[in-house]
Amino acid sequence: MTQLTNSSSTSSTAVILRDNSTQSLESSNSNINSNKISTAATSSPIYVEFDPLDDLDEHGHSDNPLHWSTARKKLILIATIGFCFLISGCSSAFSQGQAQMVSDLDSTDLLGELALGMYIVGYSISPPLLAPLSEELGRNAMYQISYTLYFLLFLPIALARNMATVVVCRFLQGAFASAGTSLVSGTISDVMAAGRAKDTVVALFAFSAVFAMGLLPIPFGWLIVYDARSGWRLIQFIQMGMAGVWAVFLFAVLRETRPHVILLRKAAALARSTHLPYTSKIQKPALGQLLRVSCCRPLEMLVREPIITFFSAWLALAWSFYFAIIGSISHVFGTLYDMNQGQLAAIYTSLVVGVSVSLLFNFCVQDKLYARKLDIRGPEARLYAAMLIGPLLPIGCFIYGWTSYSYLPFVAPCVGLAVISCALFTIYLAATQYVMDAYGPFAASGVASLSIVRNLCAGFWPLFTNTFFDNVGFQLAPTIIGCAAVVFSLTSYVLFFLGARIRSTSRFAQHLACSDDNGDDKDKTPSQPTQSTESV
Incomplete structure (x- = not known):
């Protein structure tokens, strides 16, 4: 293996040559005399790798994101997960001013529900495009572009004079906001090695999304009570201010984390200074192929992978029910208990409690069961919580429906809401981590399949929620939802006992098994460029 070192006053760079001969090159900041390097060695590309672990820059940092300092990793994770928190809360905070907006714009309740749901629909559209673009431009650039557009779109919504403007801008805002979920998961993979620490961060990342949907509506509900005429516009301005403040922190601490992009930029800098054919050790397909993979593979896995199909259906149902229940809070509690908007917003506290209990569980x-049973059960060890807590989803629906009477205290249906929230987060986290473990390098496409179906279904449910509850009844509507949830709750049990057998027939899982079998051979040939076909 050829090891060529380019040393400057601040750092050294390790590169790999194809011809497996050994030589060393010392250089300063001045131009290198290329005649000192053999023609045979320089006729082929020089593949750049990350610097050794003990080779740090003047700030004490490695160029490999996995080896960055704990402080830098924490700042980046806090900033990006905070982005996820803000964009998730935006989906439900809008509902607090929805009735006032409909009245102010002289529109209909149906269009108001459409404006609420289009944000979630936008979530499902852009992730397949963000992955290949992050390969070309880097994650940092995509964060900056998507976050800026998400931030700016608060303004036309706040100043809207008709419902069409609100609906279109909500859709676009949701599309750009989806970077707060799709890109953040990739950033976590870039800076965190597999292990318990990464599992904890993934759990907190998922928690931030569901927690924000329950927390942010609470203060904005009271804002509507304070400003009964244009409070819905004030909600948008306040969220814009929150996003602006967080943008300062986000852009200040963000660093590029995509390995391929880091190595490409490193190779380009070396090529300019040395006039040698440096290139990235990690090679990627062309943009067209990346787009085809990002757009087609999630749909292929959705159709051809039973595990993805079952989990997508289960999550779509659970997520749709969750948004249906959230959408019914103002209608049910307002009708039964004659609450004002601030009191209705306080009901969301039950959702916060439920998801917090789920995280602690x-x-x-x-996590303890997973650590003990991983060697025995494999990825199926991720499903213990889903088997124990998942059945609480239909139970929570039954509690919510059967206690929705005006002569019962409002706390009773709140208990049902807390149970629903607890079960939903448990299912969501278990499904995501299970797919990540089971499909390895194809996990991004598998998770994308779950996300597309889940958000599409959840985005359109608000259109029918109030009509459904009015026509069927406040008691029967949650009961019907609960009965359907009972059937899908069996998914975790089926996959726990039959998941390994199902995966054995999977083309993607077989490819992963072959890769594992050949892992030692790959480790012995680091001079060959590796190709990344899966974008996270």
Whole structure:
């Protein structure tokens, strides 16, 4: 293996040559005399790798994101997960001013529900495009572009004079906001090695999304009580201010984390200074192929992979029910208990409690079971919590429906809401981590399949929620939802006992098994460029 070192006053760069001969090159900041290097060695590309772990820059940092300092990683993770928190809360905070907006714009309740749901629909459209673009431009650039557009779109919504403007801008805002979920998951993979620490960060990342949907509506509900005429516009301006403040922190701490992009930029800098054919050790397909993979593979896995199909259906149902229940809070509690908007917003506290209990259960029980049973069960060890807590989804629906009477205290249906929230987050986290473990390098496409179906279904449910509850009844509507949830709750049990057998027939899983079998051979030939076909 050829090891060529380019040393400057600040750092050294390790590169790999194809001809497997050994030589060393010392250079300063001045131009290198290329005649000192053999023609045979320089006729082929020089593949750039990350610097050795003990080779740090003047700030004490490695160029490999996995080896960055803990402080830098924490700042980046806090900034990006905070982005996820803001964009998730935006989906439900809008509902607090929805009735006032419909009245102010002289529109209909149906269009108001459409404006609420289009944000979630936008979520499902852009992730397949963000992955290949992050390969070309880098994650940092995509964060800056998507976050800026998400931030700016608050303005036309706040100043809208008709519902069409609100609906279109909500859709576009949701499309750009989806970077807060799709790109953040990739950033976590870039800076965190597999292990318990990464599992904890992934759990907190998922928690931030569901937690924000329950938390942010609470203060904005009271804002509507304070400003009964244009409070819905003030909600948009306040969220714009929150996003602006967070943007300062986000852009200040963000660094490029995509390995391929880092190595490409490193190779380009070396090529300019040395006039040698440096290139990235990690090679990627062309943009067209990346687009085909990002757009087609999730749909292929959705149709051809039973595990993805079942989990997508289960999550789509659970997510749709969750948004249906959230959408019914103002209608049900307002009708039964004659609450004002601030009191209705306080009901969302039950959702916050439920998801917090679920997170604690994951840390205290699920993680320990996973560590003990991983060698025996494999990826199916991720499903213990889903089997134990998942059945609470229909139970929560039954509690919510059967206690929705004006002569019962409002706390009773709130208990049902907390149980629903607890079960939903458990299912969501278990499904995501299971797919990540089971499909390895294809996990991004598998998770994308779950996301597309889940958000499409959840985005259109608000259109029918109030009509459904009015026509069927406040008691029967959640009961019907609960009965359907009972059937899909069996998914975790089926996959726990039959998941390994199902995966054995999977083309993607077989490819992963072959890769594992050949892992030692790959490790012995680091001079060959590796190709990344899966974008996270």
